[in-house]
Amino acid sequence: MRVLIVTAGSWGDVAPYTGLGVRLRSAGHEVALATHERFEQAVTAHGLGFRALPVDPRQELASQGGQGLARASSPPVELARVARMARAFMPRLTRGVTDAVRQGTDVVLSSTVTDPACAVLGEALRLPSIGVYLQPVQPTRAFPPIMTGSRSFGSHGNRLAAYALWAGTERIFTPSVTALRRELGLPRRRFGGMLGMPRGRSVLHGFSPRVVPRPADWPAGHEVCGYWWPQTPTGWQPDARLLDFLAAGPPPVFAGFGSCVTADARRLSGLLADAMRRARVRGIIQAGWSGLHAESDDLITVQEVPHAWLFPRTAAVVHHAGAGTTAAGLRAGVPSVPVPVQLDQHFWAARLHALGVAPRPLRFQRLTAERLASALTEAVRSPALRARARDVSGVLAREDGMRNVLAVIERLG
Numbered sequence: 291m292r293v294l295i296v297t298a299g300s301w302g303d304v305a306p307y308t309g310l311g312v313r314l315r316s317a318g319h320e321v322a323l324a325t326h327e328r329f330e331q332a333v334t335a336h337g338l339g340f341r342a343l344p345v346d347p348r349q350e351l352a353s354q355g356g357q358g359l360a361r362a363s364s365p366p367v368e369l370a371r372v373a374r375m376a377r378a379f380m381p382r383l384t385r386g387v388t389d390a391v392r393q394g395t396d397v398v399l400s401s402t403v404t405d406p407a408c409a410v411l412g413e414a415l416r417l418p419s420i421g422v423y424l425q426p427v428q429p430t431r432a433f434p435p436i437m438t439g440s441r442s443f444g445s446h447g448n449r450l451a452a453y454a455l456w457a458g459t460e461r462i463f464t465p466s467v468t469a470l471r472r473e474l475g476l477p478r479r480r481f482g483g484m485l486g487m488p489r490g491r492s493v494l495h496g497f498s499p500r501v502v503p504r505p506a507d508w509p510a511g512h513e514v515c516g517y518w519w520p521q522t523p524t525g526w527q528p529d530a531r532l533l534d535f536l537a538a539g540p541p542p543v544f545a546g547f548g549s550c551v552t553a554d555a556r557r558l559s560g561l562l563a564d565a566m567r568r569a570r571v572r573g574i575i576q577a578g579w580s581g582l583h584a585e586s587d588d589l590i591t592v593q594e595v596p597h598a599w600l601f602p603r604t605a606a607v608v609h610h611a612g613a614g615t616t617a618a619g620l621r622a623g624v625p626s627v628p629v630p631v632q633l634d635q636h637f638w639a640a641r642l643h644a645l646g647v648a649p650r651p652l653r654f655q656r657l658t659a660e661r662l663a664s665a666l667t668e669a670v671r672s673p674a675l676r677a678r679a680r681d682v683s684g685v686l687a688r689e690d691g692m693r694n695v696l697a698v699i700e701r702l703g
Contacts, residue, residue, distance in 0.1 A: 300549030302614035421493035440640035516691025546576030568663035623683030
């Protein structure tokens with residue numbers, strides 16, 4: 291069967307689907323991944339087909355709007371700014387998704403942002419279309435909407451907040467989706483689901499039920515499968531300098547903010563170095579999309595290093611609490627120090643703390659070397675955090691989230 295996986299966003303929104311794609315291909319399916327041109331080589335290196343989508347996520351995050359998003363003082367401000375950015379590029383992205391699907395497939399698997407367009411295309415072209423989400427966006431009493439921060443509004447308030455969020459996100463997607471329905475000769479439809487989606491979609495979630503248990507009030511067809519682990523680049527080998535640093539002393543602390551783009555990389559680099567010095571730990575800083583950099587006898591900077599290889603060799607990981615990095619830290623069995631920057635990162639940061647594998651999250655916009663050093667000391671020195679991290683890692687090692695997706699695909703065949 292020909293399978294097309296469609297996703298948009300940063301590398302964290304793409305990487306899990308490389309692992310899923312390789313698993314599906316090993317089961318005999320022909321798999322292609324449609325995403326931004328920036329990630330073409332990383333996708334094709336695993337033997338997966340590639341179909342290009344427009345929009346460069348790094349340029350978007352480095353733009354004036356993207357910088358405003360990173361500086362937002364509260365979740366409502368973040369939502370307003372991300373909505374403004376998304377409305378600008380959504381027509382181009384919808385056109386790219388349409389072109390990718392029209393190249394041919396037997397089934398479409400689509401991420402959160404691309405699912406509204408993929409659902410319409412599936413309806414028009416009579417293709418099975420399944421949501422494969424990395425975030426829990428379906429309303430529930432169990433927790434607040436992931437885009438509104440980590441504070442619960444109570445069981446009824448959480449659902450009401452989710453419905454309010456529906457109204458806001460519908461304005462982002464409905465113009466492009468309505469135009470696409472008109473182009474494809476489909477009747478107008480009132481969208482009533484998250485991200486402008488019609489109700490009743492089948493959605494598979496790529497995170498562990500140990501981290502986010504399936505809420506009892508989710509509709510049938512919404513399942514929590516387990517993590518879809520990214521595929522390690524074929525033939526990748528660690529740099530000799532990194533190996534030497536790891537061997538030269540006790541396990542270091544990792545610090546990286548992935549695809550987040552800060553306007554002042556020099557300041558953030560200095561803050562990280564100062565915090566590690568205060569906490570008396572060795573450190574590895576990942577440059578990421580911000581280009582972070584700091585060096586000393588006890589601190590080095592690296593470029594892209596697979597988290598699955600590096601994190602188990604560290605004492606703790608400082609990160610922005612993106613869904614992918616959060617998962618990698620849990621898989622490695624080491625404590626985290628979450629420093630959420632925006633959007634769903636607050637949700638994952640709160641989850642880490644609730645699981646007992648991280649100190650209280652530190653908000654990026656109020657981060658200081660003193661606060662980070664204190665959290666680092668707790669993460670590295672606390673036996674309880676280390677023991678809990680190992681326990682959660684053991685649970686994840688026994689899960690096989692990709693098996694559930696494979697079973698759904700094979701039932702379609």
